[in-house]
Amino acid sequence: MKIAIVYPEVYDIARFGKKRKEFPPFGVLYLATVVSAQNGMEVKVFSVESDQEILDFTKFDVVAFSIPSSVTYDIIKCVRFNSAYAKDALIIAGGVHVTIFPEQTLRDLKMHAVCIGNGEDAILELLCEKETRQFSHVKGVCCLVDGNTIFTEKRPLKKNLDHLPVIPARHLLPDPDFIMTNRLSNTNLKMTHVMICQGCPFSCNFCASQQKQMQYRSEWHIRQELQHLKDSHGIEGFAVVGDNFLVNKRKVRKICESISSLNLKWSTLSRVDTVDYDSLEIMHDAGCIEIKFGVESGSELILKAMGKGISVNQIYNTIKMTHSVGIKVKAFIIHGYPGENMETTQETIAILDNLSDMIERVSLFRFVPLPGSRVYDQAKENRLLVTGNNWNNCHIYHNPNHWWGDKDDFAVIEESYQQLDKFIFEKWG
Ligand code: B12
Ligand code: SF4
Known part of the structure; x- marks a missing residue:
């Protein structure tokens, strides 16, 4: 059986102004x-633009x-209907x-079945049901039966990710698609991305x-992949892919102990409230050179509205602690969340300014309600969208449009964003 797997190429145009490839999904x-x-399965991977x-x-x-x-939905839609089958x-x-x-995807893209999770x-x-087209016993699927949509039984989540193959099929892609330089903190190390956790x-x-x-x-699963990447591609470092690596400290400690003798440098994402001094030291000793923290805002008001569950104090303490251990800090900021104004923006500028000696890099994002988030559903329900855009045609990728409030709010958001952007540019370039 010949199987084509099709994915949208991801470029970081917003930050780099020109096409800079991101890593494959x-x-x-x-x-x-x-x-x-x-047995008997032949796979070809297509990246589309x-x-x-x-x-x-x-x-x-x-x-x-x-x-x-969601941002790549239209690319896939276009390919789905313009291709020959x-x-x-x-x-x-x-x-x-x-x-x-x-x-919506099943019907809009005229799929035989779609997978949830x-x-x-x-x-x-x-694939086993290619001939029969009987998918109703396949767990975690949405499909049509006699023209009606059915959702099959939910597929239970496995306890860990060790059922995954140790080495994902990077060999189906050209090396430059996944081996990169200039992508690990501010270094020129030869690196790649490694998926370590989910959820x-x-x-x-x-x-x-x-x-x-x-x-x-598990730690042995990860170590095997890293050893392979070191031996066959000569990587000097890697970036952890996953929503939130530092949730289970016992796991983090085990992973660190297992990989430390590989002498690789690495970076990861984290919340500010899930780290402690001991974990940071263990991570540092295992080669961690940068943590990208979801700081989001310097305003208690906005952090609360975001349901972030962190305080400005925690941001201060964690960044200081991380810096003191010798791990570089990158701060992710979101500007323009409902409720943002000049004062809340100044609070974000103030925290960045106060901590600037300890922050290596800052990434500034304009808030857009992501499909699948609580704020997206609320915005849709309350018709908070004011851009005049068709809601169904929203482009979520660094969209400079305003999403809530009235014209006056929009003016304030624009002006305060420009101030924050200028401040970050002057400090960090
Ligand atoms: C790594 C990552 C990235 C990488 C992506 C690299 C790439 N080429 O895709 C980078 C950093 C570039 C990135 C960028 C962005 N990202 Co991102 N990203 C992630 C992250 C953290 C992990 C994804 C991952 O690797 N998962 C692990 C793999 C194994 O799981 P998976 O991809 O889901 O695949 C499984 C299933 O979905 C399923 N599956 C997938 N395809 C298929 C096909 C078939 C036929 C079947 C049967 C099953 C199936 O099986 C797979 C294996 O189990 C997710 C968080 C998350 N919770 O998903 C956010 C996430 C996907 N990103 C998100 C967003 C918003 C973005 C950006 C828009 C951010 C921005 N403002 O710039 C951009 C958009 C980029 C783009 N053009 O698409 C949102 C998406 C929300 C939404 N509604 O779209 C997420 C969910 C983050 C979040 N928590 O909100 N991202
Ligand atoms: S933004 Fe919040 S909910 Fe989303 S992955 Fe990070 S900590 Fe979890």
Whole structure:
């Protein structure tokens, strides 16, 4: 059976002004690995772009689309309807956007079935039903039966991620797609991205993470992959991919102990309230050179509105502690959350200013309500959108439009954003 797995190429145009490739989605790499490990299955991976030419899938028995974020939905839609398929091809989809909007995707993209959540088992079971098109016993799927949408039984989450293949199918892609330099903190180290955990038990209102339960790969699983990447690609470092690495400190300690002798440098994301001094020291000794903290705002008011569950004091303490251990700090900031004004923006400027000697880098994002987040649903319900855009046509990628309030609020958000942006640019470039 020939299977095409299609994913949208991701570029960081917003920050770099020109096309700078991001790393390929891990969902696709893991799916490709599990499918190609089956007898008689031949997998080809296609990365597609917004100006994609018509693709010829007529030689494939199955075309599987991955939609890793809502922002790339239109790219996939375009490819789905402009490509050529074999007459009996099975057409399926999965990914974060599909998990949030299964029925809409199923109908809008005219899929035979779509997968909700993790897909390593579901895709194999769907492929088995290529001829019968009977998907109702496949867990975690949305499909049509006699023209009616059905949702099959939920697929239970596994306790950890050790069922995944140790090495995702990076070999299906050219090396420069996943081995990079200039991407690990401010270094030129040869690095790659490694998916270590999934899920996050917290509930920030702006976040679209759909999985509350934490799943980690075990320390030996991760070490094997890193050893392989070191031996075969000569990596000197890696960046951890996952919503929130530092939730389970016992796991973090075990992972650190297991990888430290590899002498790799690495970075990870974290909340400010899940770190402690001991964990930071252990991470530092295991090669961690940078933590990217979800600081979001310097205003208690905005942090509260965001449901972030952290305080300005915690931000101060954690950044100081991290710096004192010798790990660099990157701060992620979101500007323009409902309630933002000149005063709250000044509070963010003040905290960044006070901590500037201890912050290596800052990433500033303009707030947009992400499909799948609580604030998106509220905004939609309360019709808070004021841009005049068609809601269904919202582009969530660094959108400079305003999403709530009236014209006066919009003017304030614009002006305060410019001030914050200027401040960050002058301090950090
Ligand atoms: C890594 C990551 C990135 C990387 C992506 C690299 C890439 N090429 O995709 C980078 C940093 C570039 C990035 C950028 C962005 N991201 Co991002 N990202 C993530 C993160 C943290 C992890 C994704 C991951 O690797 N998961 C692990 C893999 C194994 O799981 P998976 O991808 O879900 O795949 C599984 C299933 O979905 C399923 N599946 C997937 N495809 C298919 C296909 C079929 C046929 C089947 C059966 C199953 C299936 O099976 C897979 C294996 O189990 C998620 C957080 C999250 N909770 O998902 C956010 C997340 C996806 N990102 C998000 C956002 C908003 C963005 C940005 C818009 C941010 C911004 N403002 O710039 C950009 C958009 C980029 C773009 N153009 O798409 C949101 C998406 C919300 C939404 N509604 O779209 C998330 C959910 C973050 C959040 N918590 O809110 N991101
Ligand atoms: S923003 Fe981070 S901490 Fe908050 S829910 Fe999302 S992944 Fe979890």
